[in-house]
Amino acid sequence: MKGWTGNILRIDLTKKTFRIDHFTEEFAQKWIGGRGFALKILWDELKPGVDPLGPDNKFLVVQGPISGVPMPNSGKTIVAAKSPLTGTYGDGNLGTHVTIQMRKAGYDILIFEGKAAAPTYVCIQDDQVEFLPAEHLWGKGTYEAQAWLEQKYGKTAGILSIGQAGENLIRYAVVRSMEGRAGGRPGIGAVMGSKNLKAIVVKGTKEIPLADPAAMKARGVGDLKKVGAMDKSSKWSVQGTNAVLSWCNEMWALPVRNMRKSHSDEAWKLDGQRTSDARVATYGCPHCTMRCGIAIHDQEGHESEIDYENVGMLGPNLEIFDMKQMASLNYMCDDFGMDTISGGSALSFYADAIDHGATTGDFKFGDAERAKQLLRMAALREGVVGNLLADGSLRMAREFGHGSESYAIQCKGLDLSAYNCKYVPGQALAFGTSAIGAHHKEAWIITYELKNSERGAYGRDKAQKVVDLQRIRSSIFESLPICRFPWIELGWDLKNYPEYFNLATGSNWTLEDFTNTGDRIYALLKAFWARENPQTTRVDDYPPRVYFDPANAEKEGPTAGKVLEVDKYDALLSHYYDIRGWDERGVPTRKTMEKVGLAEEAAELAQATQVT
Amino acid sequence: MKVRVVLIGHFIDRFGFKERELELPSPCQFRDVAAALKLRKIPHVAAKDGVGIRPSQLLADGDRVIIAPVFSGG
Numbered sequence: 001m002k003g004w005t006g007n008i009l010r011i012d013l014t015k016k017t018f019r020i021d022h023f024t025e026e027f028a029q030k031w032i033g034g035r036g037f038a039l040k041i042l043w044d045e046l047k048p049g050v051d052p053l054g055p056d057n058k059f060l061v062v063q064g065p066i067s068g069v070p071m072p073n074s075g076k077t078i079v080a081a082k083s084p085l086t087g088t089y090g091d092g093n094l095g096t097h098v099t100i101q102m103r104k105a106g107y108d109i110l111i112f113e114g115k116a117a118a119p120t121y122v123c124i125q126d127d128q129v130e131f132l133p134a135e136h137l138w139g140k141g142t143y144e145a146q147a148w149l150e151q152k153y154g155k156t157a158g159i160l161s162i163g164q165a166g167e168n169l170i171r172y173a174v175v176r177s178m179e180g181r182a183g184g185r186p187g188i189g190a191v192m193g194s195k196n197l198k199a200i201v202v203k204g205t206k207e208i209p210l211a212d213p214a215a216m217k218a219r220g221v222g223d224l225k226k227v228g229a230m231d232k233s234s235k236w237s238v239q240g241t242n243a244v245l246s247w248c249n250e251m252w253a254l255p256v257r258n259m260r261k262s263h264s265d266e267a268w269k270l271d272g273q274r275t276s277d278a279r280v281a282t283y284g285c286p287h288c289t290m291r292c293g294i295a296i297h298d299q300e301g302h303e304s305e306i307d308y309e310n311v312g313m314l315g316p317n318l319e320i321f322d323m324k325q326m327a328s329l330n331y332m333c334d335d336f337g338m339d340t341i342s343g344g345s346a347l348s349f350y351a352d353a354i355d356h357g358a359t360t361g362d363f364k365f366g367d368a369e370r371a372k373q374l375l376r377m378a379a380l381r382e383g384v385v386g387n388l389l390a391d392g393s394l395r396m397a398r399e400f401g402h403g404s405e406s407y408a409i410q411c412k413g414l415d416l417s418a419y420n421c422k423y424v425p426g427q428a429l430a431f432g433t434s435a436i437g438a439h440h441k442e443a444w445i446i447t448y449e450l451k452n453s454e455r456g457a458y459g460r461d462k463a464q465k466v467v468d469l470q471r472i473r474s475s476i477f478e479s480l481p482i483c484r485f486p487w488i489e490l491g492w493d494l495k496n497y498p499e500y501f502n503l504a505t506g507s508n509w510t511l512e513d514f515t516n517t518g519d520r521i522y523a524l525l526k527a528f529w530a531r532e533n534p535q536t537t538r539v540d541d542y543p544p545r546v547y548f549d550p551a552n553a554e555k556e557g558p559t560a561g562k563v564l565e566v567d568k569y570d571a572l573l574s575h576y577y578d579i580r581g582w583d584e585r586g587v588p589t590r591k592t593m594e595k596v597g598l599a600e601e602a603a604e605l606a607q608a609t610q611v612t
Numbered sequence: 613m614k615v616r617v618v619l620i621g622h623f624i625d626r627f628g629f630k631e632r633e634l635e636l637p638s639p640c641q642f643r644d645v646a647a648a649l650k651l652r653k654i655p656h657v658a659a660k661d662g663v664g665i666r667p668s669q670l671l672a673d674g675d676r677v678i679i680a681p682v683f684s685g686g
Contacts, residue, residue: 234622234626234681235622235625235626236622236681238622238625239621239622239624239625243620243621243622243681243683244621244683244685246620246621247620247621247678247680247683250618250620250659250662250678251659251662251678252662272621273624273630419685440685443685444684444685445685446683446685447657447682447683447684447685449664450657450659450663450664451657451664451682454663454664455662455663455664488684488685489681489683489684491655491682557662558661558662558663559662
């Protein structure tokens with residue numbers, strides 16, 4: 001087999017044992033790598049209903065056939081598990097040296113099973129696996145843990161770690177790497193914590209198996225220069241991802257005040273120009289050509305690496321417009337190892353619930369110092385409020401009652417990224433149908449809605465666009481896996497990815513092969529949800545209910561008086577299901593599953609819920 | 613007629629200004645603004661009052677037009 005190592009390192013934390021399993025080329029060609037591998041393994045190996053924070057859940061670290069190869073932005077790794085936040089399959093990608101080191105150590109997949117008796121970190125060096133005590137790291141933030149491990153194993157060692165949020169089973173704890181990268185929004189860090197797994201370290205010395213290494217090297221080196229030059233000439237990296245903040249504000253799509261508002265006259269204080277001007281350092285992932293990690297000093301003097309989602313959710317969404325205070329919240333999330341999006345959303349929901357009388361408390365929008373205290377309480381699960389915040393906005397709403405679930409800004413339990421869709425129907429559909437919960441990485445069509453359609457329209461074309469992007473992102477970017485920025489931000493041609501895949505594996509894939517695999521992956525993602533939620537209905541694919549509430553419409557500005565219309569959204573959802581070949585509940589039909597090569601999985605799903 | 617142009621994101625660095633008032637002959641379409649800025653070959657998206665506009669969009673004196681790179685959601 002070329003491209004893939006074919007090796008799965010299966011590590012039993014309970015017994016402190018490991019073994020190397022192998023996957024077949026047929027499996028590889030069917031699922032590509034990354035998300036595809038993780039999804040199929042978790043579908044096969046997890047019993048429905050398994051406790052995400054129990055020892056029977058599995059934590060996976062996964063690569064693909066071009067992972068770690070010198071080519072533009074190939075430093076991404078997938079981390080995956082059953083999510084303690086959503087109760088279904090969850091994953092995330094993050095840039096890390098683990099990508100390169102794991103492939104050099106000879107593995108495409110790490111599977112962590114069971115639970116260590118005491119805090120542990122696992123060090124993998126080629127064929128050796130050590131289970132090492134981590135008591136001295138337990139209770140430490142990710143910056144300190146990373147620094148200690150880097151000191152011991154070197155700057156280029158592959159290191160993934162969790163902070164106190166993961167240790168304390170915060171349901172939106174993330175996995176962290178390289179002092180600035182994070183992945184696994186659906187609580188994958190908490191799954192590590194539930195296994196007493198503080199960190200993993202990977203080092204390898206082998207060659208990555210490639211079908212045509214010479215051609216790959218020549219092409220990769222050339223394209224690294226080419227895409228780097230594209231970034232320079234476009235000046236994309238000057239503001240990085242936070243450039244979009246001003247755009248969202250001008251379009252009235254910014255998250256403000258728990259997304260009650262979509263615009264703020266103060267947003268300029270946090271825009272891409274200001275954060276770029278405040279930059280004290282810039283960071284990127286391995287093999288990066290467009291380094292997006294802009295670090296600024298926070299209120300306490302830490303280097304805080306920000307991007308748009310962090311700024312949006314911890315700034316305007318909390319009505320905090322002081323850049324240093326926003327950066328402090330971001331630094332705290334990173335150090336504790338908690339998702340900035342869900343962290344910001346939990347805080348904004350709490351303030352909103354107090355505002356609307358669903359609960360009592362002393363937190364108000366704009367109160368940065370209190371927000372810091374609350375974030376700390378959440379990460380350490382201190383007190384009733386800390387524990388509520390630690391469980392995320394949906395569970396808080398169910399605890400508070402009084403109709404507050406309608407303004408918990410989430411889908412399937414995962415909080416919306418920093419795009420306010422109360423008058424952006426297509427993007428609302430993208431969040432609603434994202435099978436891992438609301439996540440911008442699955443599909444983002446706001447520009448399409450403005451440029452190629454009408455903003456307030458609910459046409460089938462928008463459903464088609466969401467499906468198209470889910471196909472591409474799920475197969476190419478989540479499963480190779482690789483950073484999507486050169487394609488989406490610089491316009492680097494999509495056809496490059498199948499070409500690299502073919503150089504690595506000796507295959508002859510086209511883009512269509514990828515999108516077909518994307519359909520298979522998305523059908524199994526939704527089947528996973530349905531298997532865990534046998535009573536699922538199409539309402540599970542709706543955006544937050546407050547988006548349909550006329551009382552929540554803007555009172556001024558270009559979108560004044562406008563919100564999503566439930567009947568039209570439902571019709572848009574029907575278009576989506578029709579394109580996908582899913583039934584009216586949003587469950588893939590048997591015919592569709594068979595068409596995409598999931599006949600066995602359809603039979604398994606039928607044991608849990610109705611498959612039409 | 614006068615049209616106020618607001619640039620977003622890295623267009624500010626690329627074109628060297630954030631906001632500028634353009635004096636253009638009337639009637640004026642957005643394509644005339646794009647031509648004045650030499651934008652035609654650069655992928656972009658434009659909007660007015662929170663709604664996307666196309667090259668043929670007629671503009672009025674005093675309009676404020678937002679021009680951004682083609683963002684794709686990070």
